[in-house]
Every structure is written in structure tokens, then in C-alpha cells.
Amino acid sequence: MQWGGEGGSGRGMGRLWLLLTAMVVLLAWELAGEASRPQPNVSLWVLDYQGQQPPEKGALATVAARSLDEQVSLGLKAHPVWLRLRVVGALPGERLVLSNPLVQGVELLVCGDSGCRSVVREAHFADESGLAAALPQFRLPAAANELLLRVETDQAIRFNVQVLDDVDLHRYWRDLLLGQGLYFGLIAGLVIYNSLLLFSLRDTNYLWYLGFLSGAGAYFLCQNGLLLLYFPQMGARLNEALLLTALSVISICGLQFCRRFLMTARQDPSVDQLMRWLCWLLALAAAIAWLLPSFLTVVLYSLLGVLTLSAFLLSSVRGLWRGFRPAQWLLMAWSVLVVGVVLLLLVTYGLSPHNFWTLHGFQIGSALEAILLSLALADRINLLQRERETLLEEKARLHGMSYLDGLTGVHNRRYLDEALPAAVAQAEVSGRPLSLIMLDIDNFKRFNDGWGHAEGDRALQHLGKVIEEVVRDIDPVCRYGGEEFVILLKERDEHQALDIAERIRKGLATTPLTLLTSEQVLLTCTLGVARRLEGESASALLRRADQALYRGKYAGRDRVVLNAPGGVASTTS
Structure with a gap:
């Protein structure tokens, strides 16, 4: 399928990628809006306490505590984590909101002299316009300055703590949804575009690329709480299993894409074997995510993620080292993804603070990577198309050379053996005339013996040039053998053939x-002409032209002889 000329196609693709890149920039801008808002007046301490129930009355003040800012990043924990919160100046109706929708196992308690009581967690916020926010949130009770927050989850404990009223929460979630809309619009556009290419080109690279895009879309639907928003009954466990399964799909499709894109089965068997084993391990990990969900499963996925990214980079570098130019796009794409994943892993294990880039870096990296992978596919298709065109041109050149005489540059006997029967068959169907001229240089053996074979070759070349100056381009000139030449004259009768001869x-x-000695010599030739008779075969026509040629030789050479119907010969000289 042709998608336009090379220049126009290149400009169109350039404008498309500029638009997609602009969408990624807008995505980052919109998502960054939440980071630019003023931080709430909340103080946090993480308690050195791991019990299932809150500390007993009077013991809270004796529990060791470490101060935190509003950005909590504690990594993976196999036990409950307790945070002490102090909220200053909260207004009635405001909410305590955690920015990470994956942190579902949370409980807020108000502790006083009579003990601790739980604050009812609100399922979702919805304002008068119906805009809902799938974030862990609690409506703050009146005069509740000292609070305890219990967190128990298989996911990394990372979130911002904010105190928001309904208007602020509406704005916060609207900005987040706008950023997600840009991301999923980008993914949907790439899916539609590459689906068209898949059906037109029938290239399995596009199939795996579409799988990669679909996995990325499913992952961020789960990570950003959008599935929980619209299907709250599915629960956190199911959301987590779907999220990890989407990670397996992303990784497996990415590995298969790499294998086929870089042709590792043939070009790099050892790396190809590594990537195949990783695909099986990732499929096994997806089963474990459903059967044995726990924070250990997240650790397993972290290890597999590092191995998978290493395989991506290793295969791309080796492909570039082999001189496969489109691998440069692949290397850039995986490098962008590596940055996003490294940020995610650092915050997952509590090694970096929870902020905009650690929260959304993976998503922005995946958007940029999707664009770069699409560019890699386009570059690969263009490269393969150019290679295919070069091969076809070379094949055509070699095919043409197989039908050309190496000395004179005219067609050879092989060409005549195929072209003459085809011309006879065409003339039989159309009823149009077909004539043949056979000729050779007079006394060529004597010339060859006297002047040498080098001059004899030049004499044949000289005759070939004289013939080509007279005949049309569509009339094939063939070297029949030695000093004999045959000219095939389509739609020419005997009178026209005699004139040409x-x-x-x-x-x-x-x-x-x-x-070569600068002497000049005049040569002569004898020519036999025959027009095809009705029902006459190619061999019979050639034989009659040959008979006319030899009649001219016997009649004294340097003449044209026509083999007329009935065997009557007409001679001119």
C-alpha cells in the first residue's frame, strides 16, 4: 500500500510526530499542575510501631517517631505502617486526601482520652457536576488536630497528604483527568494509525507494538485508579492483579517486538534466547499475581523489570553495532522508558521522594517511548523498502545482462529464443505483419585472420552501432552467433524490412x-529478409531468413535478399 510520495510522506510524518510530541508536553504540563499548588498545613511523623491495632492509651507519646514532609515515600512494607498527623487550621467540610489511588488499605483514626475511633472513609468524591475522584479520602471531623493513619498495602507506600475542600478536590481531579485524557488520546491515536498499517503491510511487528500500547493503556488505567472509579466493586486486589498482568503484557509484547524488529533469531541468537526465556518468566509472574498477590509479587516484578529493560537495551545496542540503523530509534525509546522505570523503582523502595516525576515519570516515559517506537517502525519500513527496491533493481539489471551480448551490447541468442516465438504468437493473434532480417559481415574470417581478433571484436561492435542507428528502439537487435545478427521487425512488412536492410x-x-592503428577500413555485409507467412512457426521464419542470407552470399555478397513466398528470391545490391 502506497501512502504518498517520499517527500510528502516524510513531511506528513514529521507533522504527525510533532503533534504527538506536543501532546506529551501538554500531558506533563497538566499533570505538573498538581505539584505547583501550595502544600497544606499538615505535619507528619512515621511511628516506630507495627501493630495491627493503634497504640494503647497513653503509649502513643512514648512511641518513637520520625518527622516527614507531606510527601510520604516509605517503600514496600510487609507490616502495617502508622503515621501521626497534625492538621492545623482545617475548615469544616474539608477532606484529608491521599494522592495515590493504589494505596487502598488505609484507615484514619481520631485518638483522644477515650481511645481511638475510625473516621469513615468516603468511597468517592462527586461534586454537583458529577465529577468523581477515585482517591483515598476522609472528611475531617471537627476539632480533629491529632490523627493516626494506618496504612497496610502490597503496593509501595507513597503519596502526598493534602487537605482539600470540594472546590480544590474538583480542580485537582479535573487537572489529573485532563492529563490522562491527553495520554489515552495519544495511545488511541497510535493504536488506530498502526492498526491501519498492520492490515495494509501484514507485518507482525505492528501486532506486537499494538499489544505493547494496549498493555500500557491498561496499566495506567489501573495505576491511576480509573478502573476503581468506574468499577469500585472490583476491589483493590483485582485492580492490583490486573495492573501486574498489564505489566507482563507490556514486557512480553516489547520483547517480542524487539525480537522481530531486530531479527535476533537470525542475527543475535544468544540475546534472542534470553528474551524468549524472559517471556516465559513474565507469563509465570502474571499467574502468580492472580494466585499469590503480595508485596513479594511486586519485588518479583521489579527484578523481572530490570532484566527486561536490560534485554531491551542490550539487543538495541547490539543491533546498532551490527549496523542496523533503525535500532537507534529503538535504543532511544528504551532509554526513555528506563528513566521512567528507574524513577518508579526508586520511589517503590523508598529511595527517592514521592513527587510529580516519580509519580508520573513512568507514564510520560511510556508516551515518549510509544512515539519513538512508532518512528522506529517507520524508519525500518523505509529502510526495508529501499533495500527491496535495490534488490529489485539489481535483479532487473542481472536479468537484463543475461539477455545482452557482452561484446556488442545488443541482445543475445537467449533473448531471441524467447522473443521470436512470443512475437510470432502475437502476430498470429493480431494478424499484423512480422519480418526478420539476418545478416553478417562479409569475409569476416579473412578480416579476423588479417587484422587479429581484437580488431574483429571491434568490427562486430561497429556493425552493432550501425544497425542501432537505423532500427527503432522497439525492434530488438540480437547477436545470433559469431558474426551473425538477427533483427526482429514487429508490424513491418517485407517492403519496410527491405528498406531497413x-x-x-x-x-x-x-x-x-x-x-587501433588509426587506419580506416570499409566493411560490407549481406542481409537476408523474410516476412512471416500465415501459420508459419518461429523456427520456419528464422530458417527462411537464413536461406535468404546464404543466397546473398552465393550471389556475391554485399546485398539484400528477400525470401518471398513460393521460394522466389529478390536481390538488391
Whole structure:
């Protein structure tokens, strides 16, 4: 399928990628809006306490505590984590909101002299316009300055703590949804575009690329709480299993894409074997995510993620080292993804703070990577198309050379053996005339013996040039063997053929051959002409032209002889 000329296609693709890149920039801008808002007046301490129940009355003040800012990043924990919160200046109706929708196992308690009581967690916020926010949130009770927050989850404990009223929460979630809309619009556009290419080109690379895009879309639907928003009954466990399964799909499709894109099965078997084993391990990990969900499963996925990214980079570098140019796009794509994943892993294990880049870096990296992978596919298709065109041109050149005489540059006997029967069959169907001229240089053996074989070769080349100056481009000139030539004249009767033959004879007789010694020699030739008779075969027509040629030789050479119907010969000289 042709998608336009090379120049127009290149400009169109350039504008498309500029638009997609602009969408990624807008995505980052919109998502960054939440980071630019003023931080709430909340103080946090993480308690050195791991019990299932809150500390007993009076013991809270004795529990060791470490101060935190509003950005909590504690990594993976196999036990409950307790945070002490102090909220200053909260207004009635405001909410305590955690920015990470994956942190579902949370409980807020108000502790006083009579003990601790739980604050009812609100399922979702919805304002008068119906805009809902799938974030862990609690409506703050009146005069609740000292609070305890219990967190128990298989996911990394990372979130911002904010105190928001309904208007602020509406704005916060609207900005987040706008950023997600840009991301999923980008993914949907790439899916539609590459689906069209898949059906037109039938290239399995596009199939795995579409799988990669679909996995990325599913992952961020789960990570950003959008599935929980619209299907709250599915629960956190199911959301987590779907999220990890989407990670397996992303990784497996990415590995298969790499294998086929870089042709590792043939070009790099050892790396290809590594990537195949990783695909099986990732499929096994997806089963474990459903059967044994726990924070250990997240650790397993972290290890597999590092191995998978290493395989991506290793295969791309080795492909570039082999001289496969489109691998540069692949290397850039995986490098962008590596940055996003490294940020995610650092915050997952509590090694970096929870902020905009650690929260959304993976998503922005995946958007940029999707664009770069699409560019890699486009570059690969263009490269393969150019290679295919070069091969076809070379094949055509070699095919043409197989039908050309290496000395004179005219067609050879092989070409005549195929072209003459085809011309006879065409003439039989159309009823149009077909004529043949057979000729050779007079006394060529004597010339060859006297002047040498080098001059004899030049004499044949000289005759070939004289013939080509007389005949049309569509009339094939063939070297039949030795010094004999055959001219195939389509839609020419015997009168036209005789005229052409005579012009060749006179042209040779009046155009001297300049020898290597600078001497000039005039050559002559004898020509036999035959027009195809109704029902006559190719071999019979060739035989009659050959008979006319030898009649001219016996009659004294330097003449044109027509083999007329009934065997009557007409001679001119």
C-alpha cells in the first residue's frame, strides 16, 4: 500500500510526530499542575510501631517517631505502617486526601482520652457536576488536630497528604483527568494509525507494538485508579492483579517486538534466547499475581523489570553495532522508558521522594517511548523498502545482462529464443505483419585472420552501432552467433524490412571502421529478409531468413535478399 510520495510522506510524518510530541508536553504540563499548588498545613511523623491495632492509651507519646514532609515515600512494607498527623487550621467540610489511588488499605483514626475511633472513609468524591475522584479520602471531623493513619498495602507506600475542600478536590481531579485524557488520546491515536498499517503491510511487528500500547493503556488505567472509579466493586486486589498482568503484557509484547524488529533469531541468537526465556518468566509472574498477590509479587516484578529493560537495551545496542540503523530509534525509546522505570523503582523502595516525576515519570516515559517506537517502525519500513527496491533493481539489471551480448551490447541468442516465438504468437493473434532480417559481415574470417581478433571484436561492435542507428528502439537487435545478427521487425512488412536492410547495408559500406592503428577500413555485409507467412512457426521464419542470407552470399555478397513466398528470391545490391 502506497501512502504518498517520499517527500510528502516524510513531511506528513514529521507533522504527525510533532503533534504527538506536543501532546506529551501538554500531558506533563497538566499533570505538573498538581505539584505547583501550595502544600497544606499538615505535619507528619512515621511511628516506630507495627501493630495491627493503634497504640494503647497513653503509649502513643512514648512511641518513637520520625518527622516527614507531606510527601510520604516509605517503600514496600510487609507490616502495617502508622503515621501521626497534625492538621492545623482545617475548615469544616474539608477532606484529608491521599494522592495515590493504589494505596487502598488505609484507615484514619481520631485518638483522644477515650481511645481511638475510625473516621469513615468516603468511597468517592462527586461534586454537583458529577465529577468523581477515585482517591483515598476522609472528611475531617471537627476539632480533629491529632490523627493516626494506618496504612497496610502490597503496593509501595507513597503519596502526598493534602487537605482539600470540594472546590480544590474538583480542580485537582479535573487537572489529573485532563492529563490522562491527553495520554489515552495519544495511545488511541497510535493504536488506530498502526492498526491501519498492520492490515495494509501484514507485518507482525505492528501486532506486537499494538499489544505493547494496549498493555500500557491498561496499566495506567489501573495505576491511576480509573478502573476503581468506574468499577469500585472490583476491589483493590483485582485492580492490583490486573495492573501486574498489564505489566507482563507490556514486557512480553516489547520483547517480542524487539525480537522481530531486530531479527535476533537470525542475527543475535544468544540475546534472542534470553528474551524468549524472559517471556516465559513474565507469563509465570502474571499467574502468580492472580494466585499469590503480595508485596513479594511486586519485588518479583521489579527484578523481572530490570532484566527486561536490560534485554531491551542490550539487543538495541547490539543491533546498532551490527549496523542496523533503525535500532537507534529503538535504543532511544528504551532509554526513555528506563528513566521512567528507574524513577518508579526508586520511589517503590523508598529511595527517592514521592513527587510529580516519580509519580508520573513512568507514564510520560511510556508516551515518549510509544512515539519513538512508532518512528522506529517507520524508519525500518523505509529502510526495508529501499533495500527491496535495490534488490529489485539489481535483479532487473542481472536479468537484463543475461539477455545482452557482452561484446556488442545488443541482445543475445537467449533473448531471441524467447522473443521470436512470443512475437510470432502475437502476430498470429493480431494478424499484423512480422519480418526478420539476418545478416553478417562479409569475409569476416579473412578480416579476423588479417587484422587479429581484437580488431574483429571491434568490427562486430561497429556493425552493432550501425544497425542501432537505423532500427527503432522497439525492434530488438540480437547477436545470433559469431558474426551473425538477427533483427526482429514487429508490424513491418517485407517492403519496410527491405528498406531497413538496405539502409543498414549502405550505412556499413559508407561508415569506415577506424582500427587501433588509426587506419580506416570499409566493411560490407549481406542481409537476408523474410516476412512471416500465415501459420508459419518461429523456427520456419528464422530458417527462411537464413536461406535468404546464404543466397546473398552465393550471389556475391554485399546485398539484400528477400525470401518471398513460393521460394522466389529478390536481390538488391
